[in-house]
Amino acid sequence: MPLPETEAPGRLQAALTSRGLRLTRQRRTILGVVETAKQHLDATQILRHARRLDPGIDRVTVYRTLKLLKRYGLVDELDLMHMQGEKHFYERRPTRDHIHMACLRCGKIIEFESDLFERLKGQIERDCHFHIVISRLEVGGYCAGCRSNSRE
Amino acid sequence: MPLPETEAPGRLQAALTSRGLRLTRQRRTILGVVETAKQHLDATQILRHARRLDPGIDRVTVYRTLKLLKRYGLVDELDLMHMQGEKHFYERRPTRDHIHMACLRCGKIIEFESDLFERLKGQIERDCHFHIVISRLEVGGYCAGCRSNSRE
């Protein structure tokens, strides 16, 4: 089942200004790219997309903006099990955490929400007296499609 | 509560040869470093430790060996929430998965095993028809000690 797609567009932008940060043309562009991306993008892909909208934009600005957004908890950084080298991928911080499943055969990334995951985080907080700010669960393996294909 | 420490030493080495890979002096050294490490080490730290035992060992060999061990599921690669830059850390693949908690204040890494985590993985496998080969749950937040200190 697919996750609820894009919420109010511009949510990240509002979050930025409410924190007293400047909403520059470049940040607006980069935010737009991350917010509307159909898949998870790495820094180079984000740069490429951003340049289509604003050709002058610099790679450094992308890195600086991503770092900022990460620091303020507006985007999450993922590894996706490092299937394509050691890049990092970015996505808008969801309202509810989800799990990333990476198929080691076809490379597809599947997202999944789970109450059990929420309960697990609750257990960690209670049992370890640890206050969770951010969490990331990634699994690698074989998706339904690849499992049936491999039986052929 | 601490996790059960080192099992039979040389377990990784046996695993390598049983897969038809050559057990070179360098690999033995690097394996030893990872197996006996008290904390999670990144590639540079592994190189430094390995060179104490075998000064001629090359950085490239460390990278190649880590990649190999990762591919064969003998070591796991961690980000530890990227608190110290974008390095990657390595640990021997445990018999039972554990969660890594990284304190954003003091930098301490706490490990935690949980039946709920095992159940969650079971749920993912069933509900998504996804066969899990490897999983990684990392959380960032504030540990018990830092939470009480910040109250002072």
Added chain:
DNA sequence: TTAAGTGCAAATATTTTGCTGTCAC
């Protein structure tokens, strides 16, 4: 013996930093 593995050099990829000019507020 010989194919797999190592070291060395160099390339590539990724991310950060210093500085100057510019723009959001």
Added chain:
DNA sequence: GTGACAGCAAAATATTTGCACTTAA
């Protein structure tokens, strides 16, 4: 107007590749 930010150049860090020599099996 002014301090935060962007662009440019360059450095720092992280990882991979090609090739000739070495060594485990």
